[in-house]
Amino acid sequence: MPPSTAPLDGKTALVTGSSRGIGRGIALALAAQGCNVAVHFARRRPEAEETVQAVMAHGVQSAAFRANLAREEAARQLVAEVMDRFGSVDIFVANAASGTLRPALELEAKAWDWTFNINVRSVLAAVQSAAPAMRQRGWGRVITVTSAGSRRVIPHYGVVGISKAALEALTRYLAVELAPDGITVNGVSPGFVETDALDFFPNKDEMLERAVRATPAGRLVTPEDVGQVVAWLCSDQAAMIVGQIIEIDGGYGLLAQG
Numbered sequence: 001m002p003p004s005t006a007p008l009d010g011k012t013a014l015v016t017g018s019s020r021g022i023g024r025g026i027a028l029a030l031a032a033q034g035c036n037v038a039v040h041f042a043r044r045r046p047e048a049e050e051t052v053q054a055v056m057a058h059g060v061q062s063a064a065f066r067a068n069l070a071r072e073e074a075a076r077q078l079v080a081e082v083m084d085r086f087g088s089v090d091i092f093v094a095n096a097a098s099g100t101l102r103p104a105l106e107l108e109a110k111a112w113d114w115t116f117n118i119n120v121r122s123v124l125a126a127v128q129s130a131a132p133a134m135r136q137r138g139w140g141r142v143i144t145v146t147s148a149g150s151r152r153v154i155p156h157y158g159v160v161g162i163s164k165a166a167l168e169a170l171t172r173y174l175a176v177e178l179a180p181d182g183i184t185v186n187g188v189s190p191g192f193v194e195t196d197a198l199d200f201f202p203n204k205d206e207m208l209e210r211a212v213r214a215t216p217a218g219r220l221v222t223p224e225d226v227g228q229v230v231a232w233l234c235s236d237q238a239a240m241i242v243g244q245i246i247e248i249d250g251g252y253g254l255l256a257q258g
Contacts, residue, residue: 018048027039029227040096088137090140184242211252
């Protein structure tokens with residue numbers, strides 16, 4: 001058989017929160033480019049195992065790893081376990097997210113700490129753990145998944161949006177520090193994606209209907225759309241894109257919302 005020409009052949013990616021939704025879309029897009037994928041989950045192992053099987057259908061290796069990313073040491077241990085299983089973490093995609101949906105003035109310290117630990121602190125811990133080996137190889141990719149709530153106010157989204165703004169700042173700082181070592185760091189900011197994460201919003205149906213009407217592309221973003229952009233950012237074709245937040249929203253953010 002001829003050697004593989006897949007852009008990411010032989011690489012290994014760790015995608016947090018990849019048992020479903022956007023994370024699953026990213027995992028499958030990377031697998032389609034020849035990348036082995038470590039599927040991370042927090043609670044739902046059956047869904048994670050389903051994603052593993054879908055990833056392996058692309059002819060690559062995959063396995064599921066459980067970790068509670070609210071604990072910094074769990075994030076570091078997750079990277080270590082993936083390295084032990086696959087030999088490397090060439091690509092780290094920070095997709096896992098959580099948070100309490102309530103107005104900012106009603107937030108309590110516990111909700112703040114929980115959200116920032118998962119959405120920001122775990123990302124830094126994981127990158128700190130994965131970066132030394134990436135530096136030795138002279139190649140690596142880090143992709144963060146943020147959201148429009150980092151720049152625009154979304155009802156009930158307070159602490160999550162604030163944490164995503166912090167994640168975008170972290171993305172830029174990591175990008176500058178790691179670029180000299182052949183490691184690119186970028187973020188993607190999906191628009192409205194209809195996943196079960198929206199089930200927690202009391203006005204979900206209204207949000208989705210309004211989003212479709214206000215999107216020039218005429219439809220909502222899909223997990224597959226996000227996955228394709230992430231896979232491209234991980235390729236050598238995107239090597240000179242450094243520290244950017246790529247909006248994937250069908251043009252939604254270009255219009256004044258009234």
